[in-house]
Amino acid sequence: MDEISIKLPAKPEYMTVARLTTAGLANRLGFSIDEIEDLKVAVSEAGNYLINQFSDISVLEIDFFIEDDNKIRAKIAAPAASMVRDHEDKKNELSLFIIESVTDLVEKEEEQGVIKAFSILKTCGGSLKNE
Amino acid sequence: MDIHQVWSDKNNTWHISLSGEIDIYNAPDLKNNLSKLIEEKKGDILIDCADLKYIDSTGLGVLISALRRVKEYNGTIIIKNLKPYIYKIFTITGLDKVFTIEVQE
Numbered sequence: 001m002d003e004i005s006i007k008l009p010a011k012p013e014y015m016t017v018a019r020l021t022t023a024g025l026a027n028r029l030g031f032s033i034d035e036i037e038d039l040k041v042a043v044s045e046a047g048n049y050l051i052n053q054f055s056d057i058s059v060l061e062i063d064f065f066i067e068d069d070n071k072i073r074a075k076i077a078a079p080a081a082s083m084v085r086d087h088e089d090k091k092n093e094l095s096l097f098i099i100e101s102v103t104d105l106v107e108k109e110e111e112q113g114v115i116k117a118f119s120i121l122k123t124c125g126g127s128l129k130n131e
Numbered sequence: 132m133d134i135h136q137v138w139s140d141k142n143n144t145w146h147i148s149l150s151g152e153i154d155i156y157n158a159p160d161l162k163n164n165l166s167k168l169i170e171e172k173k174g175d176i177l178i179d180c181a182d183l184k185y186i187d188s189t190g191l192g193v194l195i196s197a198l199r200r201v202k203e204y205n206g207t208i209i210i211k212n213l214k215p216y217i218y219k220i221f222t223i224t225g226l227d228k229v230f231t232i233e234v235q236e
Binding site: 012013015016019033034037040041044045047048051052091094095097098101102 | 155191
């Protein structure tokens with residue numbers, strides 16, 4: 001299993017870098033254009049979620065795990081962040097809804113009800129939901 | 132992201148074309164831009180997305196808030212030439228029923 005990790009400043013201007021990296025990896029594995037878009041959207045929305053949620057977020061860590069040459073598991077985490085904003089609920093509901101709709105599996109790492117990381121699975125050549 | 136806008140007196144409509152990516156970084160610019168246009172002339176808004184490559188939940192939020200303001204004076208927002216993979220985000224979120232949308236062939 002290959003692993004690719006990037007660490008980005010948790011600033012809105014760097015989300016495009018997260019999307020480009022995601023697209024490059026998914027393209028290398030032969031994901032279709034729609035599958036690439038789905039994964040890009042999911043990774044980007046997970047980053048949005050964490051950036052919107054934490055007021056003290058400084059770093060976004062994204063780890064990609066290539067599984068069986070046709071699956072990408074992306075873990076998006078804000079390991080050092082802890083201070084939760086109190087007015088971003090609505091925005092984040094939309095992010096969460098989109099992430100869950102475009103991926104095969106989403107796992108959330110929570111601490112006291114606060115999501116600190118997402119683990120997203122996307123399979124090339126079909127959704128696990130349909131199997 | 133680039134925004135170009137032209138006002139048409141003929142049909143009382145702002146013709147806007149969006150290109151590039153709209154995300155958490157530049158969605159505030161889009162919000163300011165749309166707000167200014169709505170303040171300047173209260174008409175309908177036609178958004179051409181032929182060259183729009185990406186929009187995230189933040190961008191969708193901006194469009195929803197613009198629609199709310201436009202509806203206050205009984206206006207409409209029409210979104211045309213959406214790429215199918217972007218239209219998918221509108222359908223997932225139910226926004227295909229909120230906006231009038233034409234998808235790019």
